[in-house]
Amino acid sequence: MRAAQVARPGGPLEIVEREIPEPGAGWVRIRVQACGICHSDAMVKEGHLAGLQYPRVPGHEVIGVIDALGDGVKAWKQGQQVGVGWHAGHCGYCDACRSGDFFGCQVQVLTTGISFDGGYADYMLAPAIGVAAVPEDLDPFEAAPLMCAGITTYNALRNSGARAGDVVAVQGLGGLGHLGVQYAAQMGFKTVGIARGQDKEALARQLGAHHYVDSQAQDPAAELQKLGGAKAILTTVTDASAMAAMLGGLGLNGTLMIVGVSDSIQVSPALLIFGRRAVKGWYSGTAKDSEDTLKFSAVTGVKSMNEAYPLDRVVEAYDRMISGKARFRVVLKMEQ
Numbered sequence: 001m002r003a004a005q006v007a008r009p010g011g012p013l014e015i016v017e018r019e020i021p022e023p024g025a026g027w028v029r030i031r032v033q034a035c036g037i038c039h040s041d042a043m044v045k046e047g048h049l050a051g052l053q054y055p056r057v058p059g060h061e062v063i064g065v066i067d068a069l070g071d072g073v074k075a076w077k078q079g080q081q082v083g084v085g086w087h088a089g090h091c092g093y094c095d096a097c098r099s100g101d102f103f104g105c106q107v108q109v110l111t112t113g114i115s116f117d118g119g120y121a122d123y124m125l126a127p128a129i130g131v132a133a134v135p136e137d138l139d140p141f142e143a144a145p146l147m148c149a150g151i152t153t154y155n156a157l158r159n160s161g162a163r164a165g166d167v168v169a170v171q172g173l174g175g176l177g178h179l180g181v182q183y184a185a186q187m188g189f190k191t192v193g194i195a196r197g198q199d200k201e202a203l204a205r206q207l208g209a210h211h212y213v214d215s216q217a218q219d220p221a222a223e224l225q226k227l228g229g230a231k232a233i234l235t236t237v238t239d240a241s242a243m244a245a246m247l248g249g250l251g252l253n254g255t256l257m258i259v260g261v262s263d264s265i266q267v268s269p270a271l272l273i274f275g276r277r278a279v280k281g282w283y284s285g286t287a288k289d290s291e292d293t294l295k296f297s298a299v300t301g302v303k304s305m306n307e308a309y310p311l312d313r314v315v316e317a318y319d320r321m322i323s324g325k326a327r328f329r330v331v332l333k334m335e336q
């Protein structure tokens, strides 16, 4: 089989031939159909993670078909279409796991494409516990980014405290934001798209936004207050000052939901106290959350807009993602 590996921190992505691996107890083998390229894959390529073992195959936005089961796997069958995302495993017995907070496992969090080889390959192995069922009507190429960009925005929005009819803003209209706006609108929120430049308004409205704020020409906080203040603002940008500029747009009991890593942001304690506002981070989620994301997307028609590349052009595909110019996600298609 072909696999695109990084042999050393900072090294190039290179296609190598490998033996098709056999799944151990509790693991499954997946014939990969499509794998999205996420900005987090740069941490693997550039060696920003302490303790990561090389060579490593990146990729945590995987859709494929189960074609072999390790011993003791009960939940899955050969031929079943599944997805694998960022969070692929946890111990199940630590205090965090016993409390249901699997994302915060204190013993062994397994991350796809980091703790073990991911989806830039014809085949991969995954823990059975980290696999999500894919609804029949989703196309693998279209669905792949939902396993990271999708779950991240969907799960943050549904845990933001906002209810149907509330004002919810999504800051940024890139890989995450173009999904966030669709999810917010489909969840029944009064959805406000916020981005830089008037040229993004048509896209925001096409994705379902009821309002659009051009953050270069208008003060987003003031515009949100004109709508009564936001119950939640999902920020998908990585610029700390741009995030902080949203805080004044929160209504009473409003929450700023952060899903991207940035420098420190400054927050006024008075703003938090006198409006019971909050700043909160959200971790993408587990395999069940991925499954919920896929089901919701299938029912509502939420789609990731993707650019396709064959695995053999992985270097070009990765560079395209890094350039920030892709509209909006880059996805590897394994033509087999």
Ligand SMILES: [Zn+2]
Pocket (backbone or CB within 6 Å): 038, 039, 040, 041, 060, 086, 148, 149
């Ligand atoms: Zn990702």
Ligand SMILES: [Zn+2]
Pocket (backbone or CB within 6 Å): 090, 091, 092, 093, 094, 095, 096, 097, 098, 104, 105, 106, 107, 108
């Ligand atoms: Zn645990």
